[in-house]
Amino acid sequence: MGKLVVHQDKITDIKALMAICPFGAMTEKNGTVEISAACRLCKLCVKKGNGAMEFVEDEPKAQIDKSKWQGIAVYIDHVEGHIHPVSFELLGKARELADKIHQQVYALFMGHDISGAAKELRHYGADKIFVCDKKSLGGFNIEAYTKVFEHFIKQVKPAAILVGATPVGRQLAPRVAARFHTGLTADCTVLDIHENTDLVQIRPAFGGNIMAEILTPNTRPQMATVRYKIMDAPQRSKEAKGTIEQLVVPENELASRITVLGITKKPKEKSIEHADVLVVAGRGIKKKEDLELVYQLAEALGGDYACTRPLIEAGWMDPRRQIGLSGRTVRPKLIITCGVSGAIQFVAGMEHSDEIFAINSDPKAAIFKVANYAVVGDLYEIIPQLLARIQQGRKIA
Numbered sequence: 001m002g003k004l005v006v007h008q009d010k011i012t013d014i015k016a017l018m019a020i021c022p023f024g025a026m027t028e029k030n031g032t033v034e035i036s037a038a039c040r041l042c043k044l045c046v047k048k049g050n051g052a053m054e055f056v057e058d059e060p061k062a063q064i065d066k067s068k069w070q071g072i073a074v075y076i077d078h079v080e081g082h083i084h085p086v087s088f089e090l091l092g093k094a095r096e097l098a099d100k101i102h103q104q105v106y107a108l109f110m111g112h113d114i115s116g117a118a119k120e121l122r123h124y125g126a127d128k129i130f131v132c133d134k135k136s137l138g139g140f141n142i143e144a145y146t147k148v149f150e151h152f153i154k155q156v157k158p159a160a161i162l163v164g165a166t167p168v169g170r171q172l173a174p175r176v177a178a179r180f181h182t183g184l185t186a187d188c189t190v191l192d193i194h195e196n197t198d199l200v201q202i203r204p205a206f207g208g209n210i211m212a213e214i215l216t217p218n219t220r221p222q223m224a225t226v227r228y229k230i231m232d233a234p235q236r237s238k239e240a241k242g243t244i245e246q247l248v249v250p251e252n253e254l255a256s257r258i259t260v261l262g263i264t265k266k267p268k269e270k271s272i273e274h275a276d277v278l279v280v281a282g283r284g285i286k287k288k289e290d291l292e293l294v295y296q297l298a299e300a301l302g303g304d305y306a307c308t309r310p311l312i313e314a315g316w317m318d319p320r321r322q323i324g325l326s327g328r329t330v331r332p333k334l335i336i337t338c339g340v341s342g343a344i345q346f347v348a349g350m351e352h353s354d355e356i357f358a359i360n361s362d363p364k365a366a367i368f369k370v371a372n373y374a375v376v377g378d379l380y381e382i383i384p385q386l387l388a389r390i391q392q393g394r395k396i397a
């Protein structure tokens with residue numbers, strides 16, 4: 001990555017040099033300048049420091065032989081053989097990436113009693129499905145699952161691995177990445193691949209203010225997690241194509257210091273992620289009581305309701321109803337935003353919705369850039385009119 005070097009002898013004005021740093025990362029100690037952990041390596045000091053600051057690149061690491069790492073793998077997330085839909089979405093993406101570099105798609109599926117579910121994966125574009133079916137893998141155990149993952153990587157050597165950003169994926173992927181001293185990019189929103197198999201991992205960074213393009217060109221495998229509903233799920237093909245291969249892992253290596261005493265199933269809760277229609281309240285709603293308008297519209301359309309972060313911070317709704325970068329990702333058939341400005345952090349969680357209908361009194365609001373239908377006006381006038389039209393439509397029908 002590189003580091004900053006301070007040439008103390010070239011500093012003519014300490015105060016002026018320190019003032020350059022927008023993060024306040026320079027401190028003065030006994031007449032010398034020190035760099036603190038607040039440094040973001042923006043290199044503004046190098047540019048404006050009149051030679052007092054220098055950025056020194058790290059020695060390049062020994063080149064890895066990328067030709068030895070082939071194919072795009074997907075970790076198949078499941079509970080008792082019920083595959084999480086994010087895994088199908090990732091198989092679709094993996095197929096697209098693999099076709100671009102003329103390589104194969106692998107699925108890694110571990111658990112107990114999963115042979116039936118493994119067959120189903122043959123319809124979703126994987127060329128090879130590596131299955132490790134053992135009693136000891138019956139429930140998720142981080143140590144045993146990491147071990148199987150490790151065996152898979154050593155045997156198959158995939159160039160890149162995609163993991164769903166589920167509670168399991170978020171635990172497993174960093175452990176595996178650490179074991180191979182390789183990079184992991186969490187919550188990617190866009191993935192692409194270069195001809196030399198370098199995975200282009202794009203995700204919002206610095207609080208959503210920039211889209212960072214991240215490459216891990218010096219290590220393999222490359223690892224990325226992706227949230228549910230970010231990628232498109234492929235159609236189930238009629239033909240079962242992929243082959244199933246057994247992944248052999250010695251039983252003694254699956255021993256774990258963790259004992260699962262029991263599993264208590266959470267009651268199934270209604271989630272905004274599953275709604276076909278969502279009505280979203282933003283800060284254009286002036287008082288908590290006025291949320292009634294949003295609730296009524298959601299009910300009239302047989303949908304659910306959600307909100308932006310400021311309303312959660314105000315304590316107006318349950319945090320599980322927040323959409324966005326620090327909330328949930330949704331992809332309903334119809335989303336109606338009411339008084340939402342369309343900040344990038346919000347849009348990141350809903351831009352893949354089928355139809356976006358935005359109500360905002362500001363014609364320049366950013367939400368209109370992603371909306372399919374833009375209604376410029378006061379939500380306090382528009383929502384009652386919409387409700388009246390829906391009622392009217394029902395009477396005619």
Ligand SMILES: Cc1cc2nc3c(=O)[nH]c(=O)nc-3n(C[C@H](O)[C@H](O)[C@H](O)COP(=O)(O)OP(=O)(O)OC[C@H]3O[C@@H](n4cnc5c(N)ncnc54)[C@H](O)[C@@H]3O)c2cc1C
Pocket residue numbers: 206207208281282283284285307308309310322323324325326327328338339340341342343344345346349359360361362365377378379380
């Ligand atoms: C690290 C980080 C993560 C974040 N994560 C999220 C996240 O996950 N989700 C999220 O939502 N935000 C998130 N934010 C906050 C985000 O940047 C915005 O501040 C937030 O989305 C704004 O919410 P809003 O659109 O409701 O409010 P505002 O930006 O205040 O917009 C209100 C809109 O309502 C319109 N309006 C006002 N009155 C009316 C009316 N009567 N009729 C019609 N329109 C009206 C205005 O024109 C305005 O466009 C995050 C920020 C950071 C820094």
